[in-house]
Amino acid sequence: MGNGRVTVVDIAKAAGVSKSTVSLVLQGSPLVNEATRAKVTAVMRELGYVYNRGAANLRQSGANSKIIGVVVNDLTNGFFAELAVGVDMVVQSAGFVQFLANTSENLDRQREVIASMREHGISGLIVSPARGTKASDLKPLVAAGIPVVVAVRQVPGAKVSSIVSDNHDGLFAAVRHLVALGHRRIAFLGGFRDTAVFMERLQGYRDAMAGCDLTPDEALVIDAGPSRAGGFDAIGRALALADPPTAAVCFNDAVAFGACDGLRAAGIEPGKDFALIGFDDVIEAKTAVPALTTISVDPQGMGRRAAQLLLKQISAGKPEAEAIVASVRLVVRESCGAPATPETAQAPQAG
Known part of the structure; x- marks a missing residue:
């Protein structure tokens, strides 16, 4: 457990059962009695074990996971739909599949979908965090060596990469x-x-x-x-x-x-x-x-850059946090009551 990954062997030792018994519990086998199942489940919860279903399925074939998790806080906002399209453009061309989830600003929902994505063996995660997300919410992913890119909103203290607008x-x-x-x-x-x-x-x-x-x-x-x-x-x-x-x-x-x-x-x-x-x-x-x-x-450009940053970290094998602040510009149209001109379409510099 020194590398942050809890294994089936660790669970078996802590629960005082065999490795095969733990495997049967994970598979939902009826061969395990309820008392033993409850004991093993309690130990898994205590140690923070996440069953990587994708890895279990892929072990036999020797393949690597090709799934990228994308979690957004409000998919009803067109911005996040466009961001997800940008991510998909990049990951699809790199041979990955996007696993998209919406949290609707609900922290419990965010924890559930991230746990489910880990269970399916994601190679990395792009997340626009729900309100109230703390660094501790992302710590298990970092400890497990899963690359993470936070988009749109920063998470103070989180040792993960980020891309936000200015x-x-x-x-x-x-x-x-x-x-x-x-x-x-x-x-x-x-x-x-x-x-x-x-x-x-x-x-x-x-x-x-x-x-x-x-x-x-x-x-x-x-x-x-x-x-x-x-x-x-x-x-x-x-x-x-x-x-x-x-x-x-x-x-x-x-x-x-x-x-x-x-x-x-x-x-x-x-x-x-x-x-x-x-x-x-x-x-x-x-x-x-x-x-x-x-x-x-x-938004699409931000999604593409977030995906490129994540794939770079996946390829490197050892994620190193990078912070990107994307530049923005004023685009003048009709709602401000001024005619659009090339001059007014440039953003004044702060200061």
Whole structure:
């Protein structure tokens, strides 16, 4: 057990039974009585043993696992669907199969799907972690020598590779653009305050406001679910303020789409009566009405880079953590009320 892997032999010794008995328990054989089965199961749980079904099936053929696990926190958000497509492009061409799971921000569900993926012998894991994920949640994978790449959200203290977007500079550029258009009351809509992504984007918002000699009004920072429904709720609360905003930067494109819905419900036309900027640049952003001004992250590109990073680690045999911060750019369309030009489509640099 010194290398972090608990074996069938370890289980047998701890339970005081033979290796073959442990194997029968793992196979669900009726030849093992219930008392022995319960004892062996308790020891496996105590030692943190994960039955690698894929490895067991492949031992006879001598093949290697060709499965990549991909776990995302919200597959209803188009961003994560595009990210998964980017991952698939790379792993498929490398002869791997993608095993995709959605956690819906549920930590218990995340643990279950990761355990199931380990059972099927994944070669590596790409995960956009659920809220509240801790380094200890990923430690068993690291201890087992399974390469891990965290995407979109960082996990503080986790000794794994990561790829995230430049959240601070993205929001900084968005606010600067709205100020240049004449706006002074600019809201920040959506997102969960207990995530690093929210805090990084919020800091970009605050720094840009301060850099433009505008005092950030905390009443204009309205957190809500990072979804279309969350955006609808957030814009409603913003418009109800005694001194409502004339523009908003949104946590992501889904929030921006919901804000557009909320504005129309209030008889306000987005892009004409109110300026909006999203974050992500999902496929729908370009074809939305009005077309959405947004911070382009290139979700598919992020997925491709995450997959390339993971395959590099799998090939090396010994994962070494790397951190990538992907650059972003402002893409100006109709929702901010300004014409799109090559000049305004470039992101101002922070500072």
